[in-house]
Amino acid sequence: MPQPTSVPPPALNSFDEFTRLEEVVLGRADHYNAHHTEPSWRLFFYDNVAPVLGRHTTPSGEELLPIPSQLTDELNEDISGLADALTGCGVNVLRPAVPGKDVDIRSPHWDARATPPLNVRDQTIILGNTIVETAPHIRARIFENDLLKPAFYRYYEAGANWLSMPRPALASDSLDTSYFTRQGLDVSRATDGETAGSIEGLGLEMVFDGAQCMRLGRDVLVNVANHNHELALRWLRDNVRNLRFHRLDAMADNHIDSVLVPLRPGLMLLRSPEYLKYLPEAMQSWDVIYAPETDDSNFPDYTDLGFVIPIGSRYMDINLLSVDEDTVVVNSLYPELITVLERRGFTVVPVRHRHRRLFGGGFHCFTLDTVRRGGPEDYLS
Numbered sequence: 153m154p155q156p157t158s159v160p161p162p163a164l165n166s167f168d169e170f171t172r173l174e175e176v177v178l179g180r181a182d183h184y185n186a187h188h189t190e191p192s193w194r195l196f197f198y199d200n201v202a203p204v205l206g207r208h209t210t211p212s213g214e215e216l217l218p219i220p221s222q223l224t225d226e227l228n229e230d231i232s233g234l235a236d237a238l239t240g241c242g243v244n245v246l247r248p249a250v251p252g253k254d255v256d257i258r259s260p261h262w263d264a265r266a267t268p269p270l271n272v273r274d275q276t277i278i279l280g281n282t283i284v285e286t287a288p289h290i291r292a293r294i295f296e297n298d299l300l301k302p303a304f305y306r307y308y309e310a311g312a313n314w315l316s317m318p319r320p321a322l323a324s325d326s327l328d329t330s331y332f333t334r335q336g337l338d339v340s341r342a343t344d345g346e347t348a349g350s351i352e353g354l355g356l357e358m359v360f361d362g363a364q365c366m367r368l369g370r371d372v373l374v375n376v377a378n379h380n381h382e383l384a385l386r387w388l389r390d391n392v393r394n395l396r397f398h399r400l401d402a403m404a405d406n407h408i409d410s411v412l413v414p415l416r417p418g419l420m421l422l423r424s425p426e427y428l429k430y431l432p433e434a435m436q437s438w439d440v441i442y443a444p445e446t447d448d449s450n451f452p453d454y455t456d457l458g459f460v461i462p463i464g465s466r467y468m469d470i471n472l473l474s475v476d477e478d479t480v481v482v483n484s485l486y487p488e489l490i491t492v493l494e495r496r497g498f499t500v501v502p503v504r505h506r507h508r509r510l511f512g513g514g515f516h517c518f519t520l521d522t523v524r525r526g527g528p529e530d531y532l533s
């Protein structure tokens with residue numbers, strides 16, 4: 153009798169954001185029941201949370217802000233919808249391991265409630281056949297990739313290369329606040345009450361998230377907004393020799409995937425014309441779809457739920473995921489964008505995603521596209 157043959161895992165191959173998607177890791181929100189709003193978290197989300205900090209801090213200085221379970225349940229329901237849609241498009245969907253419980257972590261310098269592996273785009277960049285684990289900014293995320301290791305070993309066994317940026321200590325002086333201070337903003341709402349220890353002689357560290365990159369074949373755009381990021385760009389250039397890294401000078405505080413999404417060679421989705429100037433010259437002549445206006449009616453009303461904090465902006469839904477150069481998965485709660493994309497000839501797969509502003513991620517953030525068909529093409533000449 154013929155033996156059933158087990159299909160070998162595919163080779164890691166992901167150079168861009170738009171060629172045919174074959175395999176993806178999709179995040180999960182199990183146990184996402186609190187935001188630990190300690191200083192590294194507040195600084196990371198400062199653009200969005202500064203206006204509500206203070207107003208929402210409890211008198212006891214409690215930093216663990218509970219997320220109502222209804223919201224996490226609804227988020228998981230929407231993520232299941234995304235999993236089904238991707239499977240329906242013929243994409244193989246892998247998931248991170250489940251945390252199993254709430255996890256409190258402690259380093260020699262601080263402690264934090266661990267963040268579940270939801271926004272898997274953030275702590276890893278796939279550069280061709282190389283897994284690059286990045287250097288977390290948020291303390292609560294320092295062990296997040298452990299839950300992706302089953303997937304990473306699967307690709308490693310199949311021949312992938314695997315690198316990690318030096319793990320930052322995230323001590324009290326590690327993070328650069330200059331992005332905000334350059335704009336004349338007071339960062340004390342983020343940094344006040346810091347209880348982490350310091351390390352003598354350690355200044356600003358290499359700190360960087362995968363979602364600060366956009367991949368375009370042999371070119372990678374890299375948002376550098378401060379010295380933490382500057383160190384990481386140098387590390388990328390030194391360690392990944394086969395690609396060209398282009399510095400985008402402070403296009404955003406950190407992540408750029410709710411500002412810019414390349415849709416196919418020569419066409420990109422961009423938040424607004426003011427962002428064009430940050431892009432490499434070759435991209436400035438690309439055709440652009442600007443993100444259409446949306447209004448508050450597309451966002452849930454949380455007033456009855458008591459405390460919730462928006463860590464994502466109203467632009468989160470720019471953050472779509474391409475299945476191929478003609479097919480995109482878009483939040484059904486951004487109908488204005490769906491209309492524009494359909495008019496441009498795209499096949500849009502609508503998937504509902506309600507709580508994107510509370511968990512800081514859209515479909516691009518929730519996914520790590522590990523296998524796409526494209527190679528190290530030159531899209532910039």
Ligand SMILES: NC(=[NH2+])NCCC[C@H](N)C(=O)O
Pocket residue numbers: 200271273274363407408409410463464465466467468512513514516517
């Ligand atoms: N990979 C991600 N988590 N991206 C999300 C970027 C969100 C961006 N900071 C905004 O508020 O619009």
